[in-house]
Amino acid sequence: MSHFKKVLIANRGEIARRIIRTCKRLSISTVAVYSEADAASLFVKEADEAVLIGPAPVKKSYLDLEAIIQAAKQTGADAVHPGYGFLAENGTFAERCAEEGITFIGPTASVIRLMGDKIAARKQMKAAGIQIVPGVDGALRSIDEAKQVANEIGYPVMLKASAGGGGIGMQIVHSDQELEKAFESTAQRAGSYFGDDTLFLEKYISSPRHIEVQIAGDVHGNVVHLWERECSIQRRNQKIIEEAPSPFLDPVAREALCAAAVKGAESIGYTNVGTMEFIVDEQGQYYFLEMNTRIQVEHPVTEEISAIDLVEWQLKIAANLPIDRGAIPSNPSGHAIECRVYAEDARTFMPSPGKIDALVVPVEARLEFAVTEGDQVTPFYDPMIGKIITHGASRAEAIEKMKQALQQCIVGGIKNNLPLLASIMDDSAFQAGTYNTKFVETLLKG
Template identity: 50%
Template sequence: MFNKILIANRGEIACRVIKTARKMGIATVAVYSEADRHALHVAMADEAVHIGPPPANQSYIVIDRIMQAIRDTGAEAVHPGYGFLSENPKFADALEQAGVAFVGPPKGAIEAMGDKITSKKIAKEAGVNTVPGYMGLIEDADEAVKIAQEIGYPVMIKASAGGGGKGMRIAWTDEEAREGFQSSKNEAASSFGDDRIFIEKFVTQPRHIEIQVLADQHGNAIYLNERECSIQRRNQKVVEEAPSPFLDAETRKAMGEQACALAKAVDYASAGTVEFIVDGDKNFYFLEMNTRLQVEHPVTELITGVDLVEQMIRVANGEKLSLTQDDIGIGGWAIENRLYAEDPYRGFLPSIGRLTRYRPPQEQAAGPLRDSGKWMDEAPAADTAVRNDTGVYEGGEISMYYDPMIAKLCTWGHTREEALEGMRVALDSFEVEGIGHNLPFLSAVMDHPRFIRGDITTAFIAEEYPEGFDGVDLGADALRRIAAACAAMNRVAEIRRTRVSGRMDNHERRVGEDWNVSLQGHSFDLTVAAEKGGATVTFSDGLVHHVTGDWTPGDQLAHVHIDGKPLVMKVGKIVHGFRIRSRGADLRVHVRTPRQAELAALMPEKQAADTSKMLLCPMPGMIVKIHVDAGQEVQEGQALCTVEAMKMENILRAERKATVSQINAGPGDSLAVDDVIMEFE
């Protein structure tokens, strides 16, 4: 076995690899750019090597710098994680020439499957179902439009060397095909150094379901069930689960066998993923093969008990798989939510800054793994499990240079319902402050009726949130539960205030029982009476809730029970109440005396500033291109400018017909949130 492994990556995946290497008794080497000097993966590794400036194309994807770090530390193997150099055959070749083991597949498999055009041809020859499309190289936008017309709209425009949603666009018209072709080429060149593009038919009402494969250097290949990855935004996965709520055993077996056939066709050896599009009739079509560890691999590990990183390391060391297909079962259900540094209230645009507060929920294991990597014969000790793969810490910085993912929160349960309920509690218990993040949106998805039913497609977000996400309107029962909790918490706070020095006489001031609680446009008159371990809250219509818990003023997370049922809330202080965040809702909850409530109803509301005649930068980023000139008349939907942020190009469009009066920024300018890009008459 190797004595020392270098991880050619950063963030949560580098931390993930370090954990398994440490378990196996293998020393680790981290590499880091200047932006990551104080990163978590650097602190966790046994050694760390500085490899250059913050931009990835000057550090993490510079092969010579990684090779020098290997020479300087004497690492015997390299795990590439995902992204960066993980699917770069030149890197695999450089390692081979240097006599260093690559914890990944042979370079031939990377070349064959890393190029999406070539991979589809090989897949077809191997008997794998494929989607109709044009596999040749496309020279320019005119040719892209012609090909799209021949295939028939809608079409998917993709970077041949792409992945992770980069360099990918859906086009429904000639104009969108032309525009998408150029944006995809730009993103592909920036992210992968390869701007080749191909086009294929976009399957409507599709589900994105992928098969995890594992193969060794001795011709053995198995599949470890499937993952459902249909909840996507801009072709970037957001929620994954294993197994899929849609597949049956027969379809799973057929997909798994085709995935293994493809792996054997390219002499694959390592962990890899074969992605499929599945329609409503369970017809499935090959999408691509990722010749690396997938971001969402934890859900597979949770239902199979197989440590995929360990298996990759053992395969790279020349060992035979210790598992056969018969060893792979489905133990329970697992769900993963990707926590991103993005603002869901601003169209999910990237957010950067310092994590002033970062408190994930307490991790809890479902049960130990056997050395063989199989599920234990006995049931896991716990009913649910929580796992959080992360690469950040409280006080750390979210950089503009890299992917905006903060963490991958996973829950496991014996059933999908148990895993889902565990996820709801875990999301409500996750504290993140200082940056925009998508926790409220993830909570909303977990409570969405379609997701609960498993009735999902890759168009789920576009269909259910066509105007973007602007928070959650809770139902009447949920609002009453929160109102009762806040009334009880306010009573605790009032008692605390009466005991503050200078505010008490010989006899403690009595806290009143009559209160008004207002939230989300609702107003409740109620009384709060003390009871053992909590309070009894009685609404004016006779409804009674019993609230128990140990919240004290200043706590930013409240774990309470309403009539014995748990309720988790993030708590902030506002005048006469609390800012409450729970189940995707962000609420200002005012708890007032009846007289205070009467006076508050007479107060005028502050009006927001008028920015309707301005184009504001919705995220920190750099202007790539200004598409219009001062004095030009623009139409609704017309492209105004392109802003690049976190390796993604974002086109800002006119909301209505107008005339540009002034342009305040140009290509190359770096802007902050709400900087004025241009103004209109």
């Protein structure tokens, strides 16, 4: 299918296992890289080869790009798949791969950098004619400028780190007084997390929905979409349940949103799989939020409604093959839901590391789990231990299947969010599809 003989996976956990699965099906051999904390992990056992790259802390292992490049050279890998998180959106890593003659399975370094800079991305999309949230078009130079912009567009506003992501470096502000406090603290946090304290500011949309469009582009100039995913059920600005298609969009709105996503991706000459993210207000007006230049945690729901293996598409596009437009169905098939299972206290959302002394997984669901019974959830990495995905002919059927799957699932020995996920499936607002990004907050208050 491609010229890749061996792919190194610069990631861990369930996404590493997911990539290995597709590579095995395509007869491509795989190399896992792992930290000392992950030595006994499933993904390490499942890869054809495995290379230890350092101790548990991410800076000394999964973020050590030179150690990963060395592992690729040592094993003769001709391509690197970065998964998501870690180095997936690191332009320097993409560049280093190219310098060593190793294919980076993702877009070009320049596109990663452009879309990784929230301010530059806003300007780019505005120039492409895509609606962006009202706000400042450049970096804020001072607190006085921030106040001036906030008063022009009206409070509440969202103060954001330009280099931010994953909900980090964002703060909602309701007044000049709050803005003064937030400006300094957000800049400090951005500086320590991302090494860049640049801030910008935009109008805060109070009851939004978070809807993203799955796109893909190839080196032959084809850019396509595989519809949208609804990602509004979040805690701490991070998603916990996603579904496709969105229950909020009618066919006309869906077509407009997906066309805007394709237009935005075309404007930057995007190659490989990626996601255009939008905030949609109560009136259905959509605004560009950001672009993720990688595969997403929630990609399985799109795979379920399209019958397309997105990892296979990534491999083919990286091998300079054209996208097979004929493989794209004319309409989404049924409905899919994904629940992320976390090792965490479901009320405080604090991680709950420890040993999994019992693990019972549902029978009739797609499972993407990082762990097995007896494994340790360490404090070093994201506490997500797996994902449960259900697909039905209708949304109601997908929900019913998810309810059953969650009832069958048992994670023993550590706190987890299974009860929260089950209560969401039972909630009338969720079942009606009338929720927004405040949903979990409201549910827990109730």
